[in-house]
Amino acid sequence: MSDAPAPPQEFQQAVASLRAVRLRPELLLSPLEAPPRLAPWTWAFSVETVGEDGDAAEPDTSGRLILLHDPAGQDAWEGTFRLVCFVQARLEPEQLGDEMLPVVGWSWLTEALEQAGAEHVALGGTVTQTSSVRFGDIAGPRRDDDVELRASWSPVGTDMSRHAEAFCALVASAAGLPPVGVASLATRRI
Numbered sequence: 497m498s499d500a501p502a503p504p505q506e507f508q509q510a511v512a513s514l515r516a517v518r519l520r521p522e523l524l525l526s527p528l529e530a531p532p533r534l535a536p537w538t539w540a541f542s543v544e545t546v547g548e549d550g551d552a553a554e555p556d557t558s559g560r561l562i563l564l565h566d567p568a569g570q571d572a573w574e575g576t577f578r579l580v581c582f583v584q585a586r587l588e589p590e591q592l593g594d595e596m597l598p599v600v601g602w603s604w605l606t607e608a609l610e611q612a613g614a615e616h617v618a619l620g621g622t623v624t625q626t627s628s629v630r631f632g633d634i635a636g637p638r639r640d641d642d643v644e645l646r647a648s649w650s651p652v653g654t655d656m657s658r659h660a661e662a663f664c665a666l667v668a669s670a671a672g673l674p675p676v677g678v679a680s681l682a683t684r685r686i
Contacts (some may be wrong), residue, residue, distance in 0.1 A: 507537045507565045509654045510577060514541065514563060517660035522546055522673055528560060535564035535578070543664055545671045557671035559583035561663045563656065574618045575650040579659055581605075585670035587625070587641040598623035601645050604669040605662075612662035614651065621647025645670070 503511075519525055524546050530538035540562040564578040587597075601623035609616060628640045645666070651659050 503537055504565070504567055506567075506576075506654045507539075510563060510565065510656045511539045513655045513657040514539065514561070514660045516657060517664060519543070519664060520668065520673070520676055522671070523664060523667060528562075530562050534562070534580075535566045537565040537567075539563045543667045545667070545673070557583070557585040557667060559663065559667045559670070561660065572618070573650045575652075577651050577654070577656075578648055579616075579651055579656070579663075580648040581646070581663055581666070583645045583667055583670050585643050585672075587643055593625075597625060597643060601643050601670070605645060605647055605666050608662040608665035608669065609649070609659075612658045612665065614658040614662045615653070616649040616651050616659070619647065619649040621645065643670070 517525070522545055524544050526542050526544070528540040528542050530540035532538060540560060542558060542560045544558040545556055560582045562580040564573075564580065566573070566576055566578075569576045570578070602621070605621070606619075608614075609619075622645070624644045624646075626640075626642050626644060628642075630639070
């Protein structure tokens with residue numbers, strides 16, 4: 497039997513609301529081990545894009561959402577909960593060096609939160625373009641060019657469902673998926 501105290505009720509409610517997120521078919525959710533030292537209570541999941549055949553072996557876009565809870569609160573959080581996200585998406589060659597990409601990447605998050613009605617405070621983060629070139633015996637593609645978004649915000653209340661919805665919309669935007677209900681002309685077959 498474990499001596500660990502039971503998670504607070506408000507944390508359990510928050511986790512349940514995150515677990516209830518409905519995904520679009522192109523996204524795959526997996527539970528993750530959350531980093532334990534960031535807060536007294538943590539929980540996390542990842543989302544990856546899947547191919548038309550349902551394969552997520554080499555996702556072009558993936559993300560992690562971590563829920564942190566400190567019942568005593570933290571001044572920087574402006575509350576007792578904090579959501580931390582990381583999203584990484586592969587870039588197309590024509591996107592390399594685009595000076596507007598960080599601004600557009602940040603708008604994916606802010607628009608997703610707004611459209612989902614996910615009330616929050618203390619939003620902050622970074623958008624970074626990275627390029628990696630492999631040499632020698634390192635496996636994988638010779639070159640990877642990615643955009644990475646790292647952000648955190650404090651949700652208002654314990655219902656995280658709108659925040660989970662916004663996070664999934666962020667991953668979909670980063671992957672270049674069309675809005676739900678809209679068919680992409682590039683893949684449409686007549």
